[in-house]
Amino acid sequence: MNKFLEISQVGIDFPTPNGPFTALKDVNFTIDEGEFISIIGHSGCGKSTVLNIIAGLYQATYGGVILEGKEVNEPGPDRAVVFQSHALMPWLSVYQNVALGVEQVFKGQKTKPEMKEWVEHNLKLVKMDHAIDKMPHEISGGMKQRVGIARCLAMQPKVMLMDEPFGALDALTRANLQDSVMDIQKELNTTIVLITHDVDEAVLMSDKIVMMSNGPAAKVGEIVEIELERPRERVSLSKSDQFNHHRQQVLSFLYEKKGVVDFGEAKQKKLKPTVSENVANEKVS
């Protein structure tokens, strides 16, 4: 049976002065409709590259991405992205930022007042309806990310792709936003792919965690099914044995198995210097 979203034999080469560099190789996993999956791995292992390939922002060199039985290889609103840097247009208000997508995606399907209502509805969903006419520089980082999520939801994507969306936020704001995203996912049954390097976040939020080995030629190491009841509540879960068991699974993969950072290899890659490995390790531990 065809899965909803299938990542099949995906690999990518980046050209470098010393010949092509293989960042990913033979990446395989599938996602069911309404499923929440996280991709976790050490910094620079290529997890964001996987997301960019699903989004169509990068072209896979090998293999492909199949959404509802059709191969996708260019970006589109059916696979909308929430960026880590929120990526709101600083010259547009909160409302206009969301409307930018809505007006394009629903052109000819919705009337003007319907679009307005839809934008407002989505801002309400992320609890940002109070700041509808504010400019991005007037709201906090967490609020900006809420608007980023609203812009994404408003396009009614088949899959919502989130690229370390909470990475730049402080711990309390992050917890708040995680709860919001879980609530929204429960309400709308959205399919979500979340890139993260935070083990707690992955275990708390996902149905399935895809753990990636280190590059070069990174691939999927293990996939852990998280069998925790929803709705999940962070305080009570922190005492739960099952939660800690899953947490341990991920940690042991990252540190004891294939996920261990080999600094020599990481340096050879000469790819974009992401957050320094040390910082990422602190987050993971």
Next chain:
Amino acid sequence: MTTQVNNIEVSNFEATMQKLTKAVLSLDAKAVLYPILGIVFFLMLWGATASRIDTSLGKFPGPTQVYEQALVLVDEHNAERTKADAFYERQEKRNAKKLEKNPDAKIKVRKYTGKETFFDQILTSLKTVMFGFIIASAIAIPLGIACGLSDGIYKAMNPLIQIFKPVSPLAWLPLITMVVSAVYVSDDPYFEKSFLNSAFTVALCCLWPTLINTAVGVANVDKDLLNVSRVIKLPALTHVRKIILPASVPMIFTGLRLSLATGWMVLIAAEMLSQNPGLGKFVWDEFQNGSSNSLSRIMVAVVVIGLIGFALDRLILVAQKMVSWDKLAVLR
């Protein structure tokens, strides 16, 4: 309802007045004092050295002589205006009389053809530089956007930009003069040829800063914002209008400011040679005239040229403030 509005307006007004007085009071004395000191020092140095330089047209003018000539130029302007008014009055009377005698009489309305005053020449210069600048911007901004968006177009354009950018306006002028004479043939020309020659020379020379800065600005738009646009699938034109243009406004304006400054500098040279009746011609005519006051009058023009250049720069800055979305940006 209206009284409420009025109240709000009144309180707004009061608030702005309060802010204004506060701003004036809090103005650092140094911020006013030092520039004045600098100017006074310069004037003294100028006065002291000028009297030691003997030229074939007498001593080099000091600040006092230049100030006197500035007043003379104003007087000459007023005198010329009075003459013009008198001329029009006489003409009107004459025509009215003619019509009284014979309502069907053909009356003639002639334009006053006195000589151009210094202020007329300033106006001509301003018109010419703006015309050239607008032509240049109308070409440079779209072309710069194309260069910024497409690496291919940039690579194709870059050698041409690099080759033509350093060319002096004086090298272009003869070519432009010949081309305008050949192409712009009209019995009743709307533009003077000298005006077009100067304006096109200005345009050719002030094209480059805007072109280059726009290209760099467009090429450096935040990658995440471009990705948002790709995910939304904005059509090309909407993409340029809603993402590219607002994002590169600061760089475009930096280019425009450099362009207008270049254009203003080029204009004076172009007017000298093309005999466009502007400030350049004023300087040239005074030089050819060679009276004992000529150097002072040229010096007046030098100061005015500088002041106008400064004003034009501020003008673009004001325009940037109105257009830019980033009202918090410190513009200098």
